Structure formats: C-alpha cells, structure tokens
Amino acid sequence: MKIVLAFVKKEFLQIIKDPSSLVIAFIIPLMLIFIYMYGVNLDAVKITLGIKNDDSNPEVSSLMKSFGHSKYVRSQVYEDKERMYEDIVRSKIKGALIIPNDFSTKLASKQDAQLLLITDGAEINQASYTQSYVNAISNMWLASSKYKSFVTPQLVNVESRYWYNQDIDSHHVIVPASLAVTMSLIGILLTALVVAREWERGTMESLLSTNIKPIHIVLGKYIPYFVVGMLSLTFSVSMMVLVFGIPFRGNYFVLFFVSSLFLFTCLGIGLIISTLTKNQLLASMASLVAGFLPALMLSGMIFPINSMPIGFQWLTQVLPPRYFVTFIRSEFLAGTIPSVVLLNSLFLFVLGTLFFMLVYKKTARRLDA
Amino acid sequence: MLSTFSRLSALIKKEFLAIWRDPKSRMIIIAPPLLQLLIFANALTMEIKNVDIMVLDRSKTLQSREFISGFENSKWFRKVINVDNMSEVKKDLEVQKIQAALIIDSDFSKNIKKGHKANVQIILDGRSTSTAAMINGYASQIAAQYSKKAAQKAGIKGASVNVEVRNWFNPNTEYRWYLLTSLIVILALVVTLVLTALSIARERELGTFEQLIVGPYTSFEILLGKTIPPLLLSITVVTVMTIIAITCFKLPFTGSFLLFVFSCFVALLSIVGVGLFISSICKNQQQAILGVFAFMMPAVLLSGFISPIDDMPPFFQHLTWLNPIRFFMNISRGLFLKDMQFADVFMNLIPLFLIALLTLSLASATFKRNLE
Numbered sequence: 001m002k003i004v005l006a007f008v009k010k011e012f013l014q015i016i017k018d019p020s021s022l023v024i025a026f027i028i029p030l031m032l033i034f035i036y037m038y039g040v041n042l043d044a045v046k047i048t049l050g051i052k053n054d055d056s057n058p059e060v061s062s063l064m065k066s067f068g069h070s071k072y073v074r075s076q077v078y079e080d081k082e083r084m085y086e087d088i089v090r091s092k093i094k095g096a097l098i099i100p101n102d103f104s105t106k107l108a109s110k111q112d113a114q115l116l117l118i119t120d121g122a123e124i125n126q127a128s129y130t131q132s133y134v135n136a137i138s139n140m141w142l143a144s145s146k147y148k149s150f151v152t153p154q155l156v157n158v159e160s161r162y163w164y165n166q167d168i169d170s171h172h173v174i175v176p177a178s179l180a181v182t183m184s185l186i187g188i189l190l191t192a193l194v195v196a197r198e199w200e201r202g203t204m205e206s207l208l209s210t211n212i213k214p215i216h217i218v219l220g221k222y223i224p225y226f227v228v229g230m231l232s233l234t235f236s237v238s239m240m241v242l243v244f245g246i247p248f249r250g251n252y253f254v255l256f257f258v259s260s261l262f263l264f265t266c267l268g269i270g271l272i273i274s275t276l277t278k279n280q281l282l283a284s285m286a287s288l289v290a291g292f293l294p295a296l297m298l299s300g301m302i303f304p305i306n307s308m309p310i311g312f313q314w315l316t317q318v319l320p321p322r323y324f325v326t327f328i329r330s331e332f333l334a335g336t337i338p339s340v341v342l343l344n345s346l347f348l349f350v351l352g353t354l355f356f357m358l359v360y361k362k363t364a365r366r367l368d369a
Numbered sequence: 370m371l372s373t374f375s376r377l378s379a380l381i382k383k384e385f386l387a388i389w390r391d392p393k394s395r396m397i398i399i400a401p402p403l404l405q406l407l408i409f410a411n412a413l414t415m416e417i418k419n420v421d422i423m424v425l426d427r428s429k430t431l432q433s434r435e436f437i438s439g440f441e442n443s444k445w446f447r448k449v450i451n452v453d454n455m456s457e458v459k460k461d462l463e464v465q466k467i468q469a470a471l472i473i474d475s476d477f478s479k480n481i482k483k484g485h486k487a488n489v490q491i492i493l494d495g496r497s498t499s500t501a502a503m504i505n506g507y508a509s510q511i512a513a514q515y516s517k518k519a520a521q522k523a524g525i526k527g528a529s530v531n532v533e534v535r536n537w538f539n540p541n542t543e544y545r546w547y548l549l550t551s552l553i554v555i556l557a558l559v560v561t562l563v564l565t566a567l568s569i570a571r572e573r574e575l576g577t578f579e580q581l582i583v584g585p586y587t588s589f590e591i592l593l594g595k596t597i598p599p600l601l602l603s604i605t606v607v608t609v610m611t612i613i614a615i616t617c618f619k620l621p622f623t624g625s626f627l628l629f630v631f632s633c634f635v636a637l638l639s640i641v642g643v644g645l646f647i648s649s650i651c652k653n654q655q656q657a658i659l660g661v662f663a664f665m666m667p668a669v670l671l672s673g674f675i676s677p678i679d680d681m682p683p684f685f686q687h688l689t690w691l692n693p694i695r696f697f698m699n700i701s702r703g704l705f706l707k708d709m710q711f712a713d714v715f716m717n718l719i720p721l722f723l724i725a726l727l728t729l730s731l732a733s734a735t736f737k738r739n740l741e
Contacts, residue, residue: 040670115533162495
C-alpha cells in the first residue's frame, strides 16, 4: 500500500508540474460546455428562405407576411427566379419558394393549390427543416386566410407532450452528454500519453525490472488519473448546474458512482493503448480513434443508435460511451431510474474489469519476460 | 557545400521517416481514417428509423384502428404495441423500450364521424430531443393523411395547400452524401493535425530540435521540411477517402476534380499551418496534443457540420472565420454535390490561404527566434 501511495504521489507531482494536465481537466471541459451551450443548436434552426411570388392577389401577400413574421424563417423576396436559383447554389438561401400565379384562384375554387419549394439538398438537415416550416406556415396561413371556409378541416389534431424535457431543449441533453467527451479525454488521451511517455523514456521498463508487484504499478497508474477525472467531473457538473442552468433531477451520489465506472473503463482503454503503442504520437492517434471519435459519434449523443444498421448497433455495445450517455441523459432529465442505472453500470463495470485485467496481464507479462 | 535542393530533400526525407518509420506507425496513420470512414458512413444518420411506439386506444373502433394502421404501415415505425393502461406506457417509456406513445381518447370515432376535430395525444421522450421532434413530425404527417381520407369519407370537400418539394443536389435526400462530404474533411483534419502538432514538440522533448536549429538550414527550409511530408501524407489519405466515397458509397462528384485537388492542397496546408503553429508554442507532446484537442473540438463543432453557422450567436459566427474546416467543408460539399464554380471555390480558398499564410509564418518565426 505504501508503494502505491508513493507512486500516486509521484504521478501527482508530475501532473501539477505540467499545467497542461490541469488545462485538460478544467479549461477544456469548460470550453466544451460553452460551445455546446451556445454554439451548437440541434433544435429547430432558423433558415433563410427565398420567395418569389407570381400571384398578384392581395390575399397572397399576407402569406408572404406570414413567412416574414415566422421566427424560424428569415425570408428574402426575389423578383428574378434565376437569381434566386443562383443563391441556392451559392448557399446564400437554403430554400426557394415559388408561389405560382394560379395559387389563389385554385383556392378560391376549392381546389388544391400548389406551392413549389426547392431546397438545398447538399445541406440535408436544413433542407428537411425548410420543408416542414413551409408546410406548417402555409397551413397556418390557410386556416386564418379568407379561404378558411373552403379548407379541408384537419380532423385529427395531434397534441404533443415531451416528457422529461417539456420544451425539448436539446441543450439540456447534449451539455450533460459532453461529459462523455471530457471524461474520455482525461481517462484515455491524457493517461495514454503520460504512460506512453514513460515507455518512450524507458522509465516504465526500469520500473518493471524492479521487484515491485505489477498490481501496485497498475494501481499507481489508475488512481491519480481517476482522481483528476473525478475532480474534473465535479467541476463540470457544478458549472453545468450552477452556472449554465442545466436542470438536474437525479441523485448526485448515483451520478458520481456511474461516472466513476465510466472513468474506470476509460482509464483501462488509455493504459492498453499506451502499452501497445509505447509512443506518444501513436498513442494520441489511437486515443482519438478509440476514445474521442466514438464518444462523439457512436454514443447516441448526436446520432441516434436506434437508426444504425444492426451490426453497428452491436459495435456500439462494446464501446463504453454508449452506456454512459444513455445513463447521463436519463439521470439529468428523468431522475434516477433504477433499471437504467443498474443496466448501464453493469455493462460499464464488466467492460472496465475486462480492460483492467488486460492491463494487469500486459504489465505482469512484461515482468516475466 | 551541398546544394539547397539536396539539403532540403535530405531534411524532408528525415521528417518523412520520423512519421513513416515502421509498419506500426504506418498502420496507425493510414488505417484509422479509412476504417472510420467506412464505419461512420454506414452507421451514422440523422434519420429516425426503427421507432417502437405504444398505443393506448381508448376508442377501440374501426376509425381508431384505421388511424393506428397509418403508423403500422409507415416505414418509420418498427413495432406498434397495443396496451390497456397508462402505467405500462410510463414504465416502458421510462426505460426507453419505446420512443413514443400514442393515446386515443374514447370520443375519437364519434368526433370523426360527425366531421368534428378529434384530439390524439402523442407522448415523446424528451431525453432524445431530435428523435422526439422527428417522431412528432411523422405523427403529424400520418394524422394529416388520415384526416384527408376521413374528410372525404364524411363527404367534406375542400381545398388545401400542397407543397411540392424538389431537393436539388441530393434528390433522394440521402443523409450519407452529406455525411461523407463532411467526414472526409473531419478525418483529414484529425490525421493532419496530429502529425504536424506533435512534430516540433517531439523534437523539443527529445532535444533534437536544437540540433536542427543549429544545423545549416534556414528557418524557411526547416518550415518546408516540416510541412511537405505531412502534407503529402494527408493528401494521399484524402485521395484514398475520396476514391472510397465515390466507388463504395456512390457519392457523386459533380465539380472539377482538378479544382478539388488544388483546394485540398490549400486547405490541408492551412491545417498543417495550424498544427505547426500549435507545435511551435508547445514544450512537449502532451501540450501539443492538448492544443490539437483545443483546436479540433471547436473546429468540428463550429464548422456547420452539426448545426448551421448562420444560426449561431454572432460571437461564434465571427469565430468561424478562423476555422479552416468551415471553408474546407463548403468546398468539399460544393464540388462533390453542387458543381461549384471556380469563382465560388475561390471565395472559400482566400480565407484558407490567409490562415495558412498566418499560421505558417508564425510557426517559422519560432524557428527564427530560436536561431538568433
């Protein structure tokens, strides 16, 4: 135990000596929260729409006004169709709406009237927003226009309730999920780098050639970065809740417990990478590949796992971020749900133990050889 | 005295070997971007499919069943589970077994038959906001279709507005096309940045940087030596990714290929510049990788890939002028999908060129300072 403590102390001294470790633990998480909070918007985004009106009926100008007043649309009126098309190609507008000259006469004679919408399919998310905004705004206009008595009534009215997140504010989901990225950063990237440096400099080899038990060496590497990770977590969570006003409905003890399991798996991955690569350049490349990108792309944080092909859904099951993101979103928004907590922490525990055993085996084998 | 050219080629060779020395390094530089391209391009989508929905039908009539069949027959919903009480809905939504629940009131068919408005409720899981919003949109579409049919049956005739949509540049709205044009850029960024950012920092850490500085090279030559090998490697990686995207994923390429190669060259040069700049201000590799991360995360998140730039607050919008990824993505999307013309490509190349110029001269200033 004394040996482990000595190791931990040495590691801590090293961490404090290089301020960049502290930047990784505190400044980068803060920067990420800030960007996710203000720079990233996954909710209804505002789009720029070009409109060309060929119908001179005054009632139609009220439709133009509806587009102008919508808070989701920045409308821009065009006289020249070709110029509007050019602006789509140049990405100046995301959609081009053409109101044909028979639009109002058709409605007046109780016929279906057409609007033509051209979207910029190269920006696919915005194209689909554009489509649904135009649909919604034109139908809303119709229901209050002078043609409203001719309109086919919308018989079924869908009322939507969003549980756990009434205003479906995506920031309440994605900001907590960013913990998956910061924790992988510390657990995988920082740990892999530090230990790879020891291999590079040969200090790891000399350490292994002493008669210190491998378990002590392994623990000596796990504990310090675990502590740094948990400190960073505490800092991030308090920033989120206290400064950025993200609602937290769960239990802090549960949050810290499951997060520590996630950190445990990350540390395992980081140490495996450093032992395999023994070189900082390769270790950082491998950490980005195995840690950072899966945490961002395959965790369900931005891209839904349910929509992936089944083989890739299985792939996400061996990656720890998936469990952590599922848990953290639920814990923040819905509170502690026993089955969610148990299931996800079980998977994290199993993965973490597996990685720990691998790390131990690798370290122990070097000793025998 | 060696000629400038052969001196330079020796330096470039040495820098190249530093990256490319053994099979392990080669594997770890070339394989991950390609592997990730294959995985992400296949796995990631913003479309919501395979939705499991629960239905609490309190009406239990022909009309309500017909309405529900609209969900059963749509391509978005995988399972439509009938239940009798709210507690089951609550239980399964809580543990995310289902993504939504539909509740039909007992007066549904009475209202429909009379041609009155009938309310249905859809409950969505706010923990996954984009999924929830998407499912809500699907439900409204199904309700609108059903309404139309029901109105016809009830003998109500009337007009409506139909929006006819044409999606230019991507007629079948394939998310993969959008994704691939962005992924190529993001993966190129990761490779290029890691290769360059660690290069000077590694030499500092090992103490070989001083040797390089006191050697017979001018600071411009050192800069060239540090720029060319990673640039060549990342251009190769981008080319291979482009070929994979076009052949395996049938991504169309509508613009000028020559222009694309040239743009990649300028864009990657600007990333190399950022990488070398980071490297020049760092004492060791750990600091350099921190710099990589501190640059890469905002660069990707604020590139317009995840959410559009003109929707960001002004502060972030101004910040994106310094983001090479933003312009690189514009060019990539433009030349792959939109047959972007030279003038428009050029407008995106100017900021890239300026970023390259700025960062590379800052980096080379460090060599000079060290020399003096």
